Amino acid sequence: MSRLIELRDVRKRFAMGDEQVEILHGLDLHVDEGEFVAVMGPSGSGKTTCLEILGALARPSAGSVRFDGRSLEGLDDDSLADLRASRMGFVFQTFNLMPRMSAVRNAALPLLYAGVRRSEREARARALLERLGLGARLHHLPAQLSGGERQRVAIARALVNEPRVVLADEPTGNLDEATGREILDLFEMLHREGRTLVVVTHADEVATRAGRVIRLRDGRVDATSGGAA
Numbered sequence: 241m242s243r244l245i246e247l248r249d250v251r252k253r254f255a256m257g258d259e260q261v262e263i264l265h266g267l268d269l270h271v272d273e274g275e276f277v278a279v280m281g282p283s284g285s286g287k288t289t290c291l292e293i294l295g296a297l298a299r300p301s302a303g304s305v306r307f308d309g310r311s312l313e314g315l316d317d318d319s320l321a322d323l324r325a326s327r328m329g330f331v332f333q334t335f336n337l338m339p340r341m342s343a344v345r346n347a348a349l350p351l352l353y354a355g356v357r358r359s360e361r362e363a364r365a366r367a368l369l370e371r372l373g374l375g376a377r378l379h380h381l382p383a384q385l386s387g388g389e390r391q392r393v394a395i396a397r398a399l400v401n402e403p404r405v406v407l408a409d410e411p412t413g414n415l416d417e418a419t420g421r422e423i424l425d426l427f428e429m430l431h432r433e434g435r436t437l438v439v440v441t442h443a444d445e446v447a448t449r450a451g452r453v454i455r456l457r458d459g460r461v462d463a464t465s466g467g468a469a
Contacts, residue, residue: 243309244405244436245271245294250303252289252459263289265459266303271405276431277438278446279454287440289411290456294438295328295407296320308404329398333410335390337382337397343369343389343430344378347396354401361400368396372426388419395426405436412443424449 252264264286271277271294279287292298293305295314305312307323315323318460323329337346344365351361369378372392382390391411398406408427412420420443428449431437439446447453455463 242273243270244273244275244307246304246306246386247293247300248291248304248306250293250300250305252286252293252298253301264293264300264460267459267461269454269461269464271436271438273404274431274434274436274452276427276436276449278450278453279438279440279456280431280442280447280453281462284458285456285462287416287456287458291409291438291440295330296324297330322334325350326401327404329401329403329406331391331398331406331408331411333413334386335382335394335414337390337393339382342381343374343381343385343393346382346393347400349360349397350401365396365400369393369398372396386419387415388422391415391423392426395423398458399430405438406430408437408439408441411439412441412446421445 247267247269250264250267251262253260267290279290281287289298293300296305296307307327311347311455312320312323338349344362347369348361348365351364366378369392370394371376374389374392374396377385377389382393385393412423415423424445427437427439431451453465454461
């Protein structure tokens with residue numbers, strides 16, 4: 241497998257009053273093409289900050305980040321936004337759907353930002369939603385959908401631009417156990433189809449399904465299990 245994302249000696253600091261607090265302390269980790277990686281650890285271990293840097297949502301305070309062999313250092317905000325829009329898909333615990341937009345319009349949003357014409361973007365979003373079992377809910381608003389249905393819309397939105405990697409932050413955190421299992425079934429299906437997945441989670445069940453687990457503690461890699469080192 242080829243290396244898709246690589247962090248080398250990554251540190252992240254935040255200002256808290258007059259002090260600089262370091263959240264990540266020299267992370268070295270990578271994600272290979274086609275992997276299903278779970279990032280786990282206790283609260284405050286740096287999981288979400290790590291995901292934000294992997295997804296170019298945040299810049300490291302020090303160290304290097306490479307995506308598909310290309311260094312992200314020196315890229316301006318517009319270039320990073322283009323990278324995220326064209327190569328990455330994101331799924332969040334709180335779904336982040338637009339409340340006044342239908343399921344199909346929510347799923348099509350990344351294509352709107354990419355300048356794809358309306359008929360094509362809605363056709364692609366519709367096809368994904370139907371594949372994810374929401375063919376009868378295309379025109380429902382988020383408030384009319386269950387939590388599991390809203391997360392399926394969010395997954396469709398993450399996939400609609402055919403990204404190189406899908407990054408998910410606690411995607412089952414707001415769901416009941418049975419619905420969370422259904423969402424993990426979807427992630428497993430996507431992985432079998434060759435998608436690269438990075439999932440930040442507290443859920444032990446994710447670890448049993450992922451090909452590799454990276455455990456963080458106090459902003460450092462505490463252990464790695466499964467897959468290639």
